[in-house]
Amino acid sequence: MTDLFSKFDALIAQREGLLATGVKDPFSLVMEEVKSPTVAVVNGKETILLGTYNYMGMTFDDDVIAAGKKALDEFGAGTTGSRVLNGTFQGHKECEDALKEFYGMDHAMVFSTGYQANLGIISTIAGKGDYIILDIDSHASIYDGCKMGDAEIVAFRHNDVEALEKRLKRLPADAGKLVVLEGVYSMLGDVAPLKEMIRVSKEAGAMILVDEAHSMGFIGENGRGVAEEQGVLDDVDFIIGTFSKSVGTVGGFCVSNHPKFEIMRLVCRPYVFTASLPPSVVACSAASIRKLMHNSNKRGHLWENSKSLHQGLRDLGFQLGTPNAQSAIIAVIMPDLEKGAAMWAALLENGLYVNLARPPATPAGMTLLRCSLCAEHSSEQVADILDRFARAGKAVGII
Amino acid sequence: MTDRSEMFDRLKGLIAPFNKKGVDVSETTTFAGDLEWDSLTVMDFVAEVEDSFDIIISMNLQAEIENVGQLVDAVTKLTAA
Numbered sequence: 001m002t003d004l005f006s007k008f009d010a011l012i013a014q015r016e017g018l019l020a021t022g023v024k025d026p027f028s029l030v031m032e033e034v035k036s037p038t039v040a041v042v043n044g045k046e047t048i049l050l051g052t053y054n055y056m057g058m059t060f061d062d063d064v065i066a067a068g069k070k071a072l073d074e075f076g077a078g079t080t081g082s083r084v085l086n087g088t089f090q091g092h093k094e095c096e097d098a099l100k101e102f103y104g105m106d107h108a109m110v111f112s113t114g115y116q117a118n119l120g121i122i123s124t125i126a127g128k129g130d131y132i133i134l135d136i137d138s139h140a141s142i143y144d145g146c147k148m149g150d151a152e153i154v155a156f157r158h159n160d161v162e163a164l165e166k167r168l169k170r171l172p173a174d175a176g177k178l179v180v181l182e183g184v185y186s187m188l189g190d191v192a193p194l195k196e197m198i199r200v201s202k203e204a205g206a207m208i209l210v211d212e213a214h215s216m217g218f219i220g221e222n223g224r225g226v227a228e229e230q231g232v233l234d235d236v237d238f239i240i241g242t243f244s245k246s247v248g249t250v251g252g253f254c255v256s257n258h259p260k261f262e263i264m265r266l267v268c269r270p271y272v273f274t275a276s277l278p279p280s281v282v283a284c285s286a287a288s289i290r291k292l293m294h295n296s297n298k299r300g301h302l303w304e305n306s307k308s309l310h311q312g313l314r315d316l317g318f319q320l321g322t323p324n325a326q327s328a329i330i331a332v333i334m335p336d337l338e339k340g341a342a343m344w345a346a347l348l349e350n351g352l353y354v355n356l357a358r359p360p361a362t363p364a365g366m367t368l369l370r371c372s373l374c375a376e377h378s379s380e381q382v383a384d385i386l387d388r389f390a391r392a393g394k395a396v397g398i399i
Numbered sequence: 400m401t402d403r404s405e406m407f408d409r410l411k412g413l414i415a416p417f418n419k420k421g422v423d424v425s426e427t428t429t430f431a432g433d434l435e436w437d438s439l440t441v442m443d444f445v446a447e448v449e450d451s452f453d454i455i456i457s458m459n460l461q462a463e464i465e466n467v468g469q470l471v472d473a474v475t476k477l478t479a480a
Contacts, residue, residue: 131457146458152457152459153457153458153459154455154457154458155442156446157442157446163446166449166450167449167455170453170455171455360438363439364439365439
């Protein structure tokens with residue numbers, strides 16, 4: 001018998017090698033208590049959270065929690081059904097209405113996760129004979145959506161407008177084309193030149209999908225994302241987003257002004273063949289989205305946090321993923337996986353949680369300590385974070 | 400036959416800057432196995448070939464190309480179209 005698991009041997013060996021050096025397993029951490037959007041108890045120790053994507057700190061918002069409790073009481077624990085059968089409750093419609101209002105768009109479709117939103121929309125709208133043109137550093141959910149569909153997939157170098165334009169020009173003029181971009185790329189926290197990319201895409205007759213998962217709620221005048229910030233939201237055909245970051249719950253969505261968009265509810269398999277979100281989750285999400293519309297003070301504070309962390313880490317001598325703070329993600333580049341894991345463990349010892357990110361999730365084979373800031377981090381916490389980075393960095397010998 | 404060997408030579412020339420191991424390149428040389436290219440190197444190389452021949456090598460097609468001979472076939476077909 002061929003052991004089907006033998007293909008994982010290299011990874012198993014790498015993992016065992018890493019654990020043998022004495023570091024704690026970075027991928028099996030448990031949050032024993034969660035005290036606020038920025039503090040949890042890990043290994044019995046109070047820990048500052050700097051790797052949660054909880055950008056706006058909505059997870060413990062009083063109104064959000066109250067809305068969820070009310071829905072739990074009135075609509076029960078779950079829907080036990082698909083959106084197209086028995087699984088669309090009043091709360092799902094209200095959540096979609098909130099999204100339409102938030103983005104100022106005609107249609108909104110709520111999925112059970114952000115992953116499924118990308119999987120479903122991309123695999124369904126681009127079919128056989130069509131082309132999907134995507135940034136090489138796209139999120140796994142975008143690649144999986146491509147893999148699930150029948151379109152031809154064409155990749156271009158990360159954030160390279162010229163590479164995109166050249167490829168678009170080589171494609172058959174009359175073929176269906178979908179250009180897939182992200183507002184903020186989650187690994188390095190860098191922002192895409194959407195304005196130029198959308199211009200060349202439109203010139204080539206392509207439709208455009210932008211994943212704004214990491215920008216919703218705080219980039220752009222109304223928090224609609226990078227496309228809004230760069231003044232090109234009206235040229236985007238589909239915005240994909242998630243509730244599991246700024247909104248503070250779980251779920252995914254697509255908003256669009258396409259006149260035929262509603263047909264997606266019948267043809268999009270990751271929407272049809274799965275149970276819908278629980279009533280409490282959509283109620284929390286709707287309440288949170290409505291609050292995110294009026295949040296400019298919190299947004300301002302989040303930007304301050306991001307800028308001061310970026311400046312502080314640079315001053316300490318760490319190598320960062322972007323030359324300036326472009327989003328609420330600050331990526332600290334580690335020399336290799338071993339040093340990265342050691343640094344991650346040292347930070348945790350010092351009461352600070354960040355994400356350890358490594359290939360294949362990261363670009364260019366990098367190991368990163370990815371920090372995501374929250375609007376609820378106080379300025380004192382940011383100073384504290386820098387202090388802990390300094391101590392851990394010296395202990396591990398990175399700075 | 401001449402056309403094929405010309406195509407092979409041209410592609411071999413494009414492979415050279417990425418051939419860090421100095422592997423002797425033949426039609427049966429594999430990109431992942433023999434040249435030990437990671438996904439980043441593959442991307443850079445594919446972009447180079449695409450720009451040199453003004454073609455698109457989709458990821459669907461890339462998945463079917465394991466060795467240099469298969470690349471010669473694929474590029475020949477794409478440039479003939």
